[in-house]
Amino acid sequence: MKKHYRAIWMEENSVFMIEQNLLPFEYKIFEAKTCAETCVAIKTMLTRGAGSLGIAAGYAMAQAALEFQNSQNYSKNIEKALFDIESTRPTAQNLFVVAKRVFNAAKISPQNALREAQQAADDDAFCSEKIAEFGNSLIRDNSKIATHCNAGWLAFVDLGTALAPIYLANKEKKNIFVYVDETRPRSQGARLTAWELSQENIPHTIIPDNATGYLMSTGKIDLMIVGADRIAKNGDTANKIGTLEKAVLAKTFNIPFYVAAPTSTIDFSCETGRNIPIEERSEDEVLYQTGTDENGILRKIRVASPNSSAFNPAFDVTFAQFITGFITEKGIFPPSEIKNLEKF
Numbered sequence: 001m002k003k004h005y006r007a008i009w010m011e012e013n014s015v016f017m018i019e020q021n022l023l024p025f026e027y028k029i030f031e032a033k034t035c036a037e038t039c040v041a042i043k044t045m046l047t048r049g050a051g052s053l054g055i056a057a058g059y060a061m062a063q064a065a066l067e068f069q070n071s072q073n074y075s076k077n078i079e080k081a082l083f084d085i086e087s088t089r090p091t092a093q094n095l096f097v098v099a100k101r102v103f104n105a106a107k108i109s110p111q112n113a114l115r116e117a118q119q120a121a122d123d124d125a126f127c128s129e130k131i132a133e134f135g136n137s138l139i140r141d142n143s144k145i146a147t148h149c150n151a152g153w154l155a156f157v158d159l160g161t162a163l164a165p166i167y168l169a170n171k172e173k174k175n176i177f178v179y180v181d182e183t184r185p186r187s188q189g190a191r192l193t194a195w196e197l198s199q200e201n202i203p204h205t206i207i208p209d210n211a212t213g214y215l216m217s218t219g220k221i222d223l224m225i226v227g228a229d230r231i232a233k234n235g236d237t238a239n240k241i242g243t244l245e246k247a248v249l250a251k252t253f254n255i256p257f258y259v260a261a262p263t264s265t266i267d268f269s270c271e272t273g274r275n276i277p278i279e280e281r282s283e284d285e286v287l288y289q290t291g292t293d294e295n296g297i298l299r300k301i302r303v304a305s306p307n308s309s310a311f312n313p314a315f316d317v318t319f320a321q322f323i324t325g326f327i328t329e330k331g332i333f334p335p336s337e338i339k340n341l342e343k344f
């Protein structure tokens with residue numbers, strides 16, 4: 001893939017996004033022509049990751065404003081669209097922040113909403129660049145870095161969060177190696193992070209989710225960087241299910257554990273992580289796996305006992321005490337300073 005793509009963008013009235021459900025087997029762009037179609041794309045995780053969800057929500061709001069520009073009930077209709085967008089996925093803070101930001105702009109005019117949505121996308125890309133610079137200062141030559149889920153350029157408009165410093169360290173020719181958690185049940189690590197790293201020729205290997213303890217206890221990991229879906233005022237952080245246990249292990253073995261996220265992911269109305277809504281997804285994601293067979297045909301197969309059900313929480317909350325620091329676009333901060341960033 002030579003051409004530089006953002007993970008999501010808007011042209012005319014359509015939202016374009018890389019179909020993340022098909023990666024790494026197929027690279028395809030999806031066009032959502034209406035706000036309703038963009039909402040379905042968010043729900044079905046055709047686009048995903050905190051930043052991309054935020055921008056998808058902002059674009060969906062701009063689409064709604066354009067769709068209703070000649071309606072007599074413009075205000076009521078855009079309010080209903082905001083409700084629909086906010087009902088797509090519950091955990092990622094950026095979805096709510098950007099949808100509301102564009103909704104407020106839409107009160108002035110649909111064109112203003114569109115401008116605001118594009119600005120939000122540019123802001124997102126700018127934050128990733130700064131996160132890359134600050135995070136890179138933590139990466140030494142010969143570092144072995146672990147990451148969980150996908151917080152690369154697919155999860156944001158560009159560059160990403162947890163992977164942004166890794167990209168920069170690699171560009172600066174630091175000798176690094178990345179351990180990629182497979183991230184069951186949807187395997188965002190094995191499918192998306194590994195694919196992103198391969199595209200950049202960054203040395204890496206995929207590990208089973210339950211291998212982290214072994215690797216940390218045998219000195220194979222120097223540093224762990226993950227993304228975030230919502231950060232509470234006290235530094236507690238919701239991220240992909242499985243993050244909590246990695247953070248507890250990292251503290252046990254004295255391995256620095258960093259969360260990389262823009263300050264727009266902080267929910268200052270959330271005092272602690274206990275208030276963060278945790279999405280529960282379909283049991284099918286646990287009971288079935290999708291991938292290609294030896295002939296390259298995409299197939300969904302059952303991988304669990306036929307008569308069993310499954311419980312599928314999509315996120316967990318890592319308590320602040322297990323987090324070394326937050327890599328943001330404004331610098332690196334310990335959990336105790338998160339609350340002060342509201343006025344920063």
Ligand code: MRU
Nearest residue numbers: 048049050149151155227228240
């Ligand atoms: O359910 P997803 O794939 O949208 O999950 C979000 C994530 O990608 C992760 O939790 C990620 O680590 C933080 S978002 C950059």
